[in-house]
Amino acid sequence: MxxxxxxxxxxxxxxxxxxxxxxxxxxxxxxxxxxxxxxxxxxxxxxxxxxxxxxxxxxxxxxxxxxxxxxxxxxxxxxxxxxxxxxxxxxxxxxxxxxxxxxxxxxxxxxxxxxxxxxxxxxxxxxxxxxxxxxxxxxxxxxxxxxxxxxxxxLEKPKPKRTTDKRKIDENVFWELIKLNREKSEDKFDFIENLSNQLEEFKPTEIKRFERTFLSKYNELNRWEIWALAYIVRRGCGDDAFDYFKAWVISKGQEAFEDVKNLKVSELKKHFDEDPQLEEMFSLAENVYENKTGELMSPVRVKKQKLTGKQWEEESLEKDFPEIWKIFEHKITAPNIGYK
Incomplete structure (x- = not known):
């Protein structure tokens, strides 16, 4: 790209x-x-x-x-x-x-x-x-x-730390890990630490599978309508901030992910109990892999999905998304920071 x-x-x-x-x-x-x-x-x-x-x-x-x-x-x-x-x-x-x-x-x-x-x-x-x-x-x-x-x-690869969880990380296990660690965490930063500790119990190959699932789910949120939601909620949202928004949505669990992905307006507000940004999700699997094996994790490749949906302009957000605008009642005061 x-x-x-x-x-x-x-x-x-x-x-x-x-x-x-x-x-x-x-x-x-x-x-x-x-x-x-x-x-x-x-x-x-x-x-x-x-x-x-x-x-x-x-x-x-x-x-x-x-x-x-x-x-x-x-x-x-x-x-x-x-x-x-x-x-x-x-x-x-x-x-x-x-x-x-x-x-x-x-x-x-x-x-x-x-x-x-x-x-x-x-x-x-x-x-x-x-x-x-x-x-x-x-x-x-x-x-x-x-x-x-x-x-x-x-010229000696270190032996990986002991693996105690033999499960394969498919989509169900992925969401289970997110849910369990969200429930026992006080905030999103505590969540990152708890999830990292648990993920280290898996085989290195499964850590990479976790990353692949994360990136796939991240791609599913790559829509203009979801970017509009992020922009309204945060009073402005550039390219990087939208990436961190999508990562945060995944970190909130499967229910929040599905509600945001499908823009279930009546269910949205309950999920936004903190600043919807979590950049740390992008380096989580990589850091866990490094801590477990002593090696750098090779890049995980997934097909990148282009931004889909109808493009919007900042000035038309209230008109184009009246229900979402009303839920998060505020005026957008941020300058145009280049979302096009």
């Missing part, structure tokens, strides 16, 4: 240069110019996704250095961690694949050289990641990174 968008805007940038009679330039310079524009416009998530979508073997280091520097200087710890963990997943995957399948020497092939190259690249990334964490003061992540460095240095 971000890869195509970056290429499209690169083409637009070149066309703009032609219109004002600027000389042609190599695509790498255009990429760098667009990178700087995205950084200036705070389009971090899109730029990080673009870099992640281009497999990393060290050749992107020069390209992403300005982004890395910007994230550290502006104390954007969350974005910095997301950025580097995505890169390191590629490197870990290559390292273990080469070490397992080709990390041996035969009469015709010395796979150990390739393993060494992958090990060196992965360690370089880990130390660079750690240096940024030190500058950001992210102590917990520094400890995890130190363990990963030991793992790569020894």
């Amino acid at each position: 971000s890869y195509g968008k970056f290429l499209d805007e690169s083409g637009d940038l070149n066309e703009w240069r032609k219109k004002i009679n600027l000389p042609d330039q190599h695509y790498e310079k255009t990429f760098a110019d667009l990178r700087d524009i995205w950084i200036k416009d705070n389009r971090y998530s899109e730029l990080i996704a673009f870099i992640h979508e281009n497999w990393d073997s060290g050749q992107w280091d020069e390209f992403f250095e300005p982004l890395e520097k910007h994230l550290i200087e502006n104390k954007l710890e969350k974005e910095f961690i997301k950025f580097w963990k995505g890169i390191l997943r590629h490197r870990f995957s290559s390292l273990w694949d080469w070490n397992k399948e080709f990390g041996r020497k035969t009469e015709y092939w010395d796979g150990s050289k390739k393993t060494f190259e992958c090990q060196k690249l992965t360690l370089e990334g880990l130390y660079r990641f750690k240096q940024g964490l030190v500058e950001l003061g992210a102590e917990q992540e520094i400890q995890k990174t130190n363990e990963l460095i030991k793992t790569v240095d020894k």
